[in-house]
Structures are given as structure tokens and as C-alpha cells.
Amino acid sequence: MPLDRDVELDELYREIILDHYRNPRNRGSLDQPNAIGEGDNPLCGDEVRVDLDIRDGRVSDVRFEAKGCSISQASASMMTEAVKGLSLEEVDSLFETFKGMMYGSDEVDVEALGDLEALQGVRKFPVRVKCATLAWNTLQEALEEFGKGRG
């Protein structure tokens, strides 16, 4: 139904998002994670869990489990791909850039986001923004807990 296409909707559900939704990367759990985050969105019931293996200040491995909509699952999957191998500082700064994009700041260098840039279309759907940021917030909490444990 080409004549009937809804451009904003196509922007929300970009092909790459649907691909991550259907074929999630890094789904599952780690045997011995040294940081774990659990998050949920009280407003819609989405739930996510992130397992991390952090070595020498870097994310050496990461897995996720999620119940939720295509956006929250795709976002979680894309996030794990994006952060694997990054230093904790790099993760922080990537999250800042990502939030900047989701909350519509103009100064964001979307180039730096790689595939994550595909989530831009969510901005037009304010209620879905929380779906896109859930995994990231959960990751951040896990890293904070990890930081405290060492601190």
C-alpha cells in the first residue's frame, strides 16, 4: 500500500530497528556477570535485564533479556552492540550523546552514534522515548552499582 505510507511511522520503525527486534544481538545472560542491571517501565510494564562483564575499565562482554515492545527490545540489542568493547568513560559519553538525540538537543553529533542513529524517529513519539531509553538507564544503574562496589 505505497500511497498510504505514513512517513513518521516508517521513521519510527526503520528497517534496522525491526531487524534488531526480530534478530536480537547479545540476547541471553552471562555466566558470571560482575555487574547486573534490572529496569522496568512502570507505565507500560516493559522489563529489561542487562548482564555485564567489566574488565580493566572496559565492557568486555554484555547480554540482555527483555520483555517489551519492538522499540525497547531493538534499543537494548543495539545498545549491547554499541557498548561492547568500550571503556566506561566512552559508554558514559555515548549515553549522553544518545540521550541528547532522544530529547531533541540540536548539538548532537549523530554520526558518532552509528546504527543507534536509527532510533531518531522515536523522538516524534514522546511516549515511546521511554521504551528507547529503558535499556540505557538500566545499563547506567548497573555501572553505578559497579562503581560503588569498587569505590
Add this chain to the structure above:
Amino acid sequence: MPLDRDVELDELYREIILDHYRNPRNRGSLDQPNAIGEGDNPLCGDEVRVDLDIRDGRVSDVRFEAKGCSISQASASMMTEAVKGLSLEEVDSLFETFKGMMYGSDEVDVEALGDLEALQGVRKFPVRVKCATLAWNTLQEALEEFGKGRG
């Protein structure tokens, strides 16, 4: 200011009411009441206390103390005059007639009310009806308590 007179207001504050307000009858307390009622109007803070001496099923003596507006005080004063000497059944039936008048029932024999009839004008001022009935409700509670004590 005769041209400026407000008929309904004059009906509310009939001369006889103002007289009872200024020169209350049976004000005070009894030395040995065998029934006491205390009532208040939570909405405006009016307070009334009724002391009764009941003998052989009749109100042989009655006194009241009241804090409140002209209507509540005059009504209490007029009530004491009206019930003194009546049998408890007669008090009941007088109260019914009185309530009938205050709540606008058409079938009321106002003749039977004597001076109390002067309180008719209060009907036009719904918020003041409670002021006029306070003493009566208090009396009734005292009689109920008395009845229980004997029952």
C-alpha cells in the same frame, strides 16, 4: 428607612424573635436535672445545652444555655416556654409540627404552634433553619437518653 425595608428580612427577624433573643426566658441551668442535652452546629459553632426536670412523664422544668445567633437563641428560649408542662408525647408531637413548619410541609397546623409560629420566616433562609432547630434536636436527644435510662 421605611422605603428600604426588606420584607423577608423582617419576617426572619420578627419582633417576638428579637424579644426572645434580648430577653431569653428560662435561661440558666437546673440544680438537679434528670435529663441533659448538649448540641452544637458543627457548621457555625452554635452551642446549646438543655437541662430538664421530668416528672410523671411531663416536663416539669427546663432551662437552657446557648451561644449562638439570634435565631438559635430565640428558638431555644421559645422552645422552653412551649414545652414546659407538656407530656413527653405532647413534646414529640409539637416537635413534629415544628419540623413540619421549618421544612416547609403544607399540612402543618401552625395555630398549634403558638408563638413558635413566628419562626416561619426562617424557612426562606435555608442556612438558618439549622439554627432554629438546634435547640429542638438537643431536647430530643436529651429525652431519648432519658428514655433509655428508664427502658
Add this chain to the structure above:
Amino acid sequence: MKPSKAKTVFDVQAIRRDFPILGRQVHGKPLVYLDNAATTQKPRAVIDALVHYYEHQNANIHRAIHTLGEEATAAYEETRAKVSQFINASRPESIVFTRSATEALNLIAYAWGRANVKKGDEIVLTQMEHHSNMVPWQRLAQEVGATIKYIGVSDEGTLDLDGLDDIITEKTKLVSVTQVSNAFGTINVLDKIIAAAHRRGALAVVDGAQSVPHMPVDVQAIDCDFLAFSAHKMLGPTGVGVLYARYELLEEMEPFQSGGEMISRVRLEGASWNDVPWKFEAGTPNIADVIAFGAALDYLSALGMDNVRAHEQELTAYALRRLRQLEDIIIYGPQDTSRRGGVASFNYPDIHAHDVGTILDREGVAIRAGHHCAQPLMRRFDMAGTARASFYIYNTLEEVDALIEGVEKARAFFSHASG
């Protein structure tokens, strides 16, 4: 497929004209509002009642000696009488105004529960309760050391009443059950449960948030001790809830909140309480909205609650029929519309309800997607949520068609996009 030609029980087009919001467009499409279990739209008469109040009568009530205050007080108390009639309470003093059904349930838990439920006692709920009829009891139970037992839910989404006698026992102090499930639409048969509660000396609370707006409800016939519901789910304004209680219970109970309006005397040493029901309405109440709620009750009474029910049943039957024809779809709750309110709750196994909701919204169709504040029920069916369309007096068969088209579009969108 064309909409059924069956004539509905009242003139829906005339009703629609009474609801200004139904003229609105969403994303360039006419609004199709199917989220009525969350809140309903308001007829002109209710909006006008608010405007009239604020333009002509606005004043604080119960203690005013002036004309505005007198008029506002009379109008406020008139709604109490209307509510009482609407649910056939034996007297208006059985009606307490709260902010919401939620507050009404909390009031019971605080004012009755704290005084009457003790360590070792039991409270009986069902697995399909709305969080508002679950969390207040969980907190009460935890605080006093009581236990909560749940009546289970069958695969069909109905209450499982086998073994009721093992659940409601001598230890039970209170049974609280929803009359209609907001998540699936299941109409619960209450008489067995309430009779069992009373037989054991327990009180029966009915959550009427989804029943009172949609069908005739008679508290004396149901024989409940408490009933809670919300004005905003039955054409009324937001911010008004109702607690019905047997008058004697209200008399025995201590107040919940305290302050202005609910007192008789206050001294530095303590206070005594006003009469029932004002004892339970501390502070300035939501005067304007209570008064406007009266207009909502008038509107529903004029339609007749039997007709409201019949209209919703017709829409629901049609919606279920059409949904069943969609491939792969899962529909929750009883298929028999005589046992089901105006709710259609469904899922595609491979499309999340949120995604269906978003695509429907682009078509102007407003449904709810999620757990519907009934997470334990969702878990019972091992899912995060459902897509839920819920109907009311102004909905039409054509709007059901729009829903179905939207659902088909969601399906097509996801398969097209994947293709």
C-alpha cells in the same frame, strides 16, 4: 465485511453530537476513542454544568451564610442524593465523595482495615484485581500481619470458584472483588462470593469502577458492604470518586483524613466528629466536579443503564466476531458477551501491544496497550500486556470497523516491513 445492520438500542448519532471531543481529528483522521475503561469522554451537559457553576455559584460549602454558598451546598448535596438513587442505596448518607475509586478503596483500608484486621486474619482478593484493589490490601496485610489469599483465574479469564470454601474461611475478615475486570471485561458473578463472605462474618467490598458506569448496579441486591467507583469513567469530571458503605459501618468507623468540614468540635486537647458522611470528607471537597457529576448521572439515567449495557454488548459481540476472523490473534476473556463487559482485549503473538497501539493511534484509533494496572493477571497469562479496546455509549459499529482495519494495518505493517 459490512457492519451489522442491527439497529442499536438508542440513537448513537444523536448521542455523539453531545460530545464535543468526538469532532476532533488525530493525525488527520477522525478520533475513534476506544479507551473508555481508562476514562470516558464528557457530554456537553457535564461541561456546561462546570461552566455554570464557576460562572454563577462558585463558593465554599457547608459553612457559608451567603447565597452563593447556600446554592453551592444544595447542588453538592443534590449529587449525593442522585448517586444514592443511581446505585439504589437506602439513604444518601451512605455516599462519601472521594477523589477516585482508588481513594475510596484506600479509605476502607485505612479507616476500616486498620481498626478491624488483625495479625493472623485473612483478606481475600482475586488474581484479576486492578492494582487499586490489590496494593492497599497488601500494605494493610503487611502492616498488621494479616495474610492475603487470592481467588484464581481460569484460562478463559473467569474466576475459579471451586474451592471457595477453602479460601474464604473463619479467618477471613474482608473479601474484595471487582465486578467487572478492566483488563479482559469479564463480568464476575458476585452472589456466591458475597454470600460466602457474609456466612463467615467477613465484609464484602465490590470494586465497581468498571461495572457502575456500564450496567445497572443495585447495592441492596448485590448485598455488598462497600462499593467503590469513579465519576470520570462514567461521563463525569476527573477528581471525583464514590465510596458507598452501609450506613452503620460509616457510623462505627473512625475518620480517614481530618481537618475542616469533618469536625464537630475542636479543642486544643482533641476533636469530635461531624455526622456521617461528612465525617469522611475532610477539607474543601471537589465541589464543582461533584456538582457536574450530577449532570453525568442525569445523562446516563435518561439513557437507561439497561440500554447502555445492551449497546455495549452489541458492540462487543461485533468486535469479538471480527477479531476472531483475524489470523493468529489471541482474544482474552469469555467469548459469551452475556458474561463480558464492553472490553475487547487481544494480542498478536509476534507484535507487542505497544506497537499495535502506536499504529492504531496513527489511524486516529485510541486504545490502551499494556498491563492495564493488572500486572498479576498479566503474569497469570505470562505476558507483559494486551491491546485493549473498550466501548461506551457513543461508540459505533463503524468505529469497530476502524479498529479492525487498524489492527490489520499493524499486522500488514510489520509483515510488509519485514518483507
Add this chain to the structure above:
Amino acid sequence: MKPSKAKTVFDVQAIRRDFPILGRQVHGKPLVYLDNAATTQKPRAVIDALVHYYEHQNANIHRAIHTLGEEATAAYEETRAKVSQFINASRPESIVFTRSATEALNLIAYAWGRANVKKGDEIVLTQMEHHSNMVPWQRLAQEVGATIKYIGVSDEGTLDLDGLDDIITEKTKLVSVTQVSNAFGTINVLDKIIAAAHRRGALAVVDGAQSVPHMPVDVQAIDCDFLAFSAHKMLGPTGVGVLYARYELLEEMEPFQSGGEMISRVRLEGASWNDVPWKFEAGTPNIADVIAFGAALDYLSALGMDNVRAHEQELTAYALRRLRQLEDIIIYGPQDTSRRGGVASFNYPDIHAHDVGTILDREGVAIRAGHHCAQPLMRRFDMAGTARASFYIYNTLEEVDALIEGVEKARAFFSHASG
């Protein structure tokens, strides 16, 4: 006597045109509304905001995936941000919406008080508190075995702060004081009291029901821990109250009511809570009225709270001046209008306030007569009540003249009638 020619700080006639109710007649006379401490009238902008909401956006909030729900949620949260700015809170999450100031105070007593006030602890109030800031603490104290101590009131109607150090002690857990007396208009100087409370490790609650509507209030400057006020006393709709609390306190506190909206996860075994402030807003909130309250805040902000205060001070000074000229009259509270809000509270020794109120009403003048929900203060002055005129932005010097004429008429009526 002619009204003072002093030009008021803003264009009152223009303001009056914004208030539809001011065109109303009462007993054939133009309405003179001087009962603003009980509730204020509403400008067209607030009424329009309600109508606009119900005609265009009405939906349940926070969990909706559809456009109406999204818009309603944004508008609701926007008012939270406006309230936060209005009282200079450090963040919007410090603002909890309740039904009323009364509910805000009860929320503190239940959710903070029950957890933190223990047997033998002390709570400090004043003798001039409104019942809403007295009875909840009395009940709390009775329940846990704490003691209430009162700061006394001088003959002038001000707080007696001598001996404050004997009243607020190591045992004090909480001090709750009104910023402005609703009965007399006294403005209380809070800094000494709040500093004393904090020095002893107690929390400070401010009842702002009569201050926030009438003067600039800055919670950070006052340094209070909690502040309570009501929308309906500041041009807003009925049914909305505000609790401000320091964010960290809200985080520590357990919820008050529970149910929908305020949860994070619910299981059959128990629940966990949503973030602050939603944790404290159980059930469907009063969405429409919160949104319309935003329009009231805009209206007041546009006028400027300094100007509101200045206008009321001018009216009050004029009213006190004229009242003082009446023979035999007794006026309560400070005569110095810099220490007094827009309230004139008075009595004739031989005419009851109700009788004055009734006669004024016949002249179209609405005042309050009675105990003003401050019975202990009335007892302190050994009276059942007072007649109280209270002013707001739309009142004029001419309306003060109407008040005085009415009072003279009451006086004449009673002496004429007795003659």
C-alpha cells in the same frame, strides 16, 4: 465618606471583566464577593482551560500510547513545573498533587508522621491553626502517644514567641505553622520558628493555604521542609491541592495511598513503588483541574504576586480604617497592614456574626460568619465566631464601602427593630 482616590497597583476593572461571576446579582444587588479566604472566584482563562481540556484532550494520563493521552500527560506535568516555579522549588519532582491543602497535611501526618513520630515525641503547633493543620496532628499524637504543644496567641492576634525555646525542644519532631491566619489575617514571621525547629532537628511544615495565593512565597528562602496549599483559594478549580516537600524527604517516605499509577511492579506477594512524586499520586488524578490550575498560575504570575499583595494591603488598610470608625465594633488581629493579609475580622458585642452575615447577604455582600475552622482560636478570645471579609485581586474600594454600608445597616436593623 468617599473611597480613597489612591490608584491601585493594577487595573482592577480590567481584572473584573475576566471574572464572569462578578456580573451576577444576589437578592437584586450586584454580588460583592468578600469570602475569598474560603475560596476565590475563577477567571475566564481557568474556565476556558477546563472546557478546552474536555473538548480536545481528555484522556487518562501516564500510561496512554495514544495522542490524547500524550497531550493530557504533557499538560498535567506542565502544571507541576509551573507550581514548582511559582514557589521556587528546586525541582518539579518536589510537587505532589493532592485534593486540597487538607489532604496535603494528612499525607504528611500519615506517610511521614506514622513512620517518624514516636511515643514521647512532641509536635508543635500554634493556637491559631486551621482545623486542617491541627486535627491530623492530634490524631497522630493520640495514635502513637506523642504530645502536642501549642505556641500561644497574644491579645493582638499574633504569635507569642517568648519562651519558644521551652516549646520547641529536643523532643520536638515536627513543627507545623500557618504562614497567614485565615481567621484574623495575621502574617506570621516564620524564620525564628523554622530556625528553632531545625536547630532541634525537627522538620518544619508550613500551612501556605492563606499565603501562597496572596503574596510571594519562596520555599527555599523560608527553608521549610513541607508546604501545603489549595488551588481553589488562588483562582484554580476545586479539587486540587499541593504538597511541596524536600525531594529527599519524598524519596525516604513510604507512600500514603496506593493503587494505579504509583507502582513500579505488582506481584501477588507485594509491590514496589514508582519514582517520586508519582509514588504519592495513587489512582487517576484530578487531571482536568490540575491542568486548569496551570492557567490560574499563569494569571497570577502575569499580575505579579507583589502587586497582588500590594492591592490587598491597600484594600485592607481602607477597610480597617472604615471599620474603626464604627461605634462599638471589635476588630481582631494586627492593625498594621504590613503584618496582616487581606482579611478583616470583626464583631459587634451584641450582634452575632451570623446575623450580620445574613443582613449583608441581603445586600449582595458575601462574607463568612463563624469559627472559620479555627475553634481553638475563637475560644482563646472567648467567642463563638467572627464576621470575616477577605479580599482578592478583583475587589475594589467601592466594595469595601458596600461592606461598611451593610454593616451599618445590620447595626441599624437591630436597633431599629428593637426600638
